[in-house]
Every structure is written in structure tokens, then in C-alpha cells.
Amino acid sequence: MAFQINIDNGGTLTDVCIMSDEGVKKTKVLTTPYDLSKCFFEGLQKASETLYGAEDVKRLLEEVELIRYSTTQGTNAICERKGPKLGLILDQAATDLAEALRAHDPDVYDALVGDRVAYIDAAILDAPEAEVEIVKTINELTAKGANRLVVSFGGTGFHANEDKVKKVVLRKYPRHLLGAVPVLYASDLTVDRAPERRAWSALINAFLHTSMEAFLFQAENRLRDYRTKNPLLIFRNDGDASRVAKTVAIKTYSSGPRGGMEGMRGFANMYGFRDAVSIDVGGTTTDIGQCTDGKVAEIRRGHVEGISVSFPLCEISSAGAGGSSVFKAKDGAIAIGPESVGALPGPACFGRGGKEATITDASLLSGLLDPGSYFGGGMGLDAARAEAAVMANVGTPLGLDLDQTVQAMSDAFETKIAAELHRFTTISADTVLMAFGGAGPLNACGVADKAGIKRVAIPAMAAVFSAYGIGSCNVSQNYAVDLAEHTSEALKSTLDSLRQKAARDMFAEGFEEGSYAVSARLVAQSGDRETVHELNGSESFPAEMAGADAVELELSAVKSLRKGEAKQVAVSRKAAAKADGTRNVLVPEQGRIDLPVYRLNTMQPGDFAAGPAILEEDYFTARIPAGWTFTVSEAGDVILDREE
Incomplete structure (x- = not known):
């Protein structure tokens, strides 16, 4: 049986989706932040149990066709400001650049760089004193605590000047010595001529590179021990994948959420949703995106934490509020995040030593979560620990009793996510809210009410939807070079060089020349204006671009692995759903009452029911408030409508 495994590594849970011609299966494991390769292989172990009924990783890796991996590690690292201390070396002629970079986001800049900035006069790089000046500058930054350096020069000769610095650094700090200093040169990463974008791209890439490199190569090496026939593929924010050695760290930023957006695009097409916004609620963040007319928003110069960078990125916004985000009393109100308890120690109710309050603790105390069925029945929940954390951090400081505290935490969470939706997306009367991620469905209707949205969609694969979404990605390699001469001869020569490079890289991915598609285009910049010209096989330089700056x-180079779009799916009410039991739940304005509990796994297409109620699946729970009705679609997804 040929199958594919998609793994989405989140801050708290790691999702595993197994796809084959016989259907889709899923499982989850706790993320192990101290060693991500551990939860990676635990995910493979549980996948083998799911497929074979007993753990057999060796057989799994012999039979698997593809392993695709995405991670929110980069997103979480930026959100929580956890990473190496960077030193920044700039051209002395651009002394205002550091302040311009800081102006984009003072908080991120101070966390990554702070005062670890130094300048080198590009005019002396050909002089004998260049070595002394460069060594002095590096020593100054490392003495301030920098353990990784970024060199980003300005001006038209930035590439040549950075190359001169590189030669000195390699000579004075050779890489075979323990004293070698890791240095990233912005021109090696991008040819973008905008100095601020280029510098920020290099800083963010350097910030993410170290930990991602260590984990991904370790995971790949462990796979080699099992003689896995195909390399591990890393899913990127541009919607495609590549092997570890050919993946740039910054392109993994929000790659997990981008998988959710790919799933969202296919889902919206199946149901004919013209306008859909999404909340992908994980442990550390809620990722927000929008899909309009079947297209996911992506721009050539993407954004990381609102900062413009040199690479195309999907427009996904990450709010620092998730299932493991810390709730606390601050100035007489509830503050949420951006700190997260992660998987270790996790929410207090996990019983792993956590003492901070989270929305997961509040959901347990409100009666929404069943300790016996949570996480597929694989994790017990401790209500006493949850209550102690919630009251100590929120209830007692605000003078609230337990029920008031739990309700206030739920309201604060829904209000924050609704506000972030309005901040990052455009909501209209036609907008559908798609809720996924392990905690996405839980408060989805409450968020929709506060955001003014009348329809909510919860995919059957909601709990592993980002892992599910990356199953449709292609394998690709992308290149960008600065065309020094604006002539057809220069264009042809550069095209030939890039095609050869693409052929080598795609062969390393496992694809022979001719088995993948190659496309090329020119992007001209004149002042602040960019013009795109698709070459479509031509090797002639367009005359209209000759005068561009x-x-x-x-x-x-793209190897297509995507299948055709799925058929249209109908949603129609056929029979009243049968509840599997009741649960005593705290309901706004009604107190604690018994609510019917519906199990998605036992329902049939066309089954429907009205709130207030609880809807559950092995790995997610959804509160259905009064005024909402849900229907199970032909595909087993859940569509909820706000009744007028």
C-alpha cells in the first residue's frame, strides 16, 4: 500500500496525517520542544500503530512514498522572541539604517539585535587596514553577546562589498576552528536591492536558522538509519516543498499555517465559499488567513510580524493567543499571551507542573472538555490543578469566583480573536469562518458572534487540518538573480546557468530533467514601481525594461504532485442527530446545565442539531451556543449556521 505521511509540528501538539488511496487517517503526539526529533519519531510510531495496529516504524518507512514536514517553530520563536542573539554589521555610509530597521518593529528589533550593531567603512575594504577593522568589529559584537552575525551592506555594490568582508572572515575565522563565528551575508540570501528588506530578511533567517538546522538534519539522519528511500521534504510558506539541504529557514515561517491555507483553498472550492476567513488555533498562536474567490493571498514581498521581507510569503497573521497561551490579571483586566506554556509543562490541567492559567484550563473547568475523552482518551486532565492555576492567576486578583473567572476568560479569548480577525481580514455578509487546529472549533461560534459572522465551517480533519493541507503540495526550487546587463545575450546566458542549477537541484530531489516544469520571468524595478514580464519560453530581453533601475x-522548477480539485459537496438537513449523552456545562446567563453531546464519528451525512450543545471528535471539541444549528455534510464536515 503506497501512502504519504504529513507531519505538522506545533508548539504544543504535533499532528500526523496519513494519506492513501483508502482514505485519510490521523493521530497526534505531544511536541517535545527540548528535542523536536523525539516528537517527530513518536509521530511516526503512532502513525505505524494507526496503520498496522502495532508499532512498526521500520515497515512504515519501507512502505512510505513521501514524508512532508511543516513547523510553527519559526512562527513561535518570533512570537515568543526565543532565539540566538544577533550582531548586525552595516555600511558606515548608512548609519541611519539601524534606526530605520528598528522603526519597522521596535520590539522584534530589540529582541533580535538590540545594541549589537557595528559599522564598517566600505571604502577601506580594499585597503590593508580592512582585516584589522573587520576583526575589531566582530570582536566588539561578540563581546556584547552576539553568537551569530549578519552582514548587510547598502548601495549598488552591496554584493561585492559583502564578498570582500567574507574573504577576510574566512581567513581570520576559518570554519574548521572552534573559534569560527557564524556569519550570514544578506547578498547570499537575496538580491533584493531594498536595503531594509534585505537586512530584515537576513536577520530573521539567521534568527531561525540555527535551531531549525540542528533539528531537521538530525531528523533526516535518523530517517537514513532506517534506509528511507525518499528524503524528508520540508513544506514552505510559498506552498511547495523541498529537501532539508535546499530549504531556507525564513521560508518555513508560518509554513504550518500555510498548510492550513492550502487545505482551506480546496475546502472553499468544494463548498463554493466565495469568501472564507480562518482561525487556526494551536497551542501558542492563532493563525488568521483569508481565501477569496478560491485564491490564497500571497505577495512577492511577504511579511513576518508585519515586517516586509524579500521573499514571497502567504499573508497569514499570527495572534499570540492559543490553547496554551498564558492568561493573567493585569491592571484590573485579563491579559492573554504572548507567553505560552507550550507542551512542557503545558496547561496546568495536563498535570506536568504547569502553574499558569490557560484557555484549556478554563474549558475543562467550564465542563466543555471531558477528561476521559480528551486527546482521543490518551491524556487525563486534572481539574484541581486547573482550578488552582485559574484562581491564583486570574480569579483571585480580579475578585471573581470560579464560574465568573471561567466565563471571563472565555469572553476575553473570543473577543481577542474576533478583534484580530477584523484587524487582519475583511469581513462581509458572505464571509464564512473556517475553524481548525486542535483548539479552533472550541470557541468558533463565540468568535463568529463577536466578529459578526453568520456561518462557521469545521472540517472533519480540523484537528490535523494543516497536516492535511500540505498533502497537496508540489516539490519546487526557486531562484532569483540580478541581471547585470539588460540585453538578450545576458538573459540567455543567465537562463542557461539557472536551468543547469535547477537540473542539479531537482535531480537531488529525485526528479529527472524533463519530468518537471520550468518557468521564468523578469521583474523590473523603476523607483518604487515593479513590473513583471513572463518570459513564456522566450529568451529575448523586452525593450520596455531596458531603462529600468x-x-x-x-x-x-516545479514537479507537480497536486491532484485535481475535489468535486462539489452538498449540505442538506435530512435527520435529527442523536445525542450520545449529556455533559454539565457552564452556559452564559444560565449557569451550569446539562447539554447534549454529539459525537461526529457516529453521525451520518445530513444529520443536524441545534444548540446549546457540545460537538466532539477524537481530537477536537466544539461548543454550539444557543441560536446556532449544525449540519453534517456529504463529506463528513460540519457546517454551522446562525439562525435569525
């Missing part, structure tokens, strides 16, 4: 040649 700069022209980049972009080439893409």
Missing part, C-alpha cells in the same frame, strides 16, 4: 530574473 534593476531587473531580476526569477526561475522556478
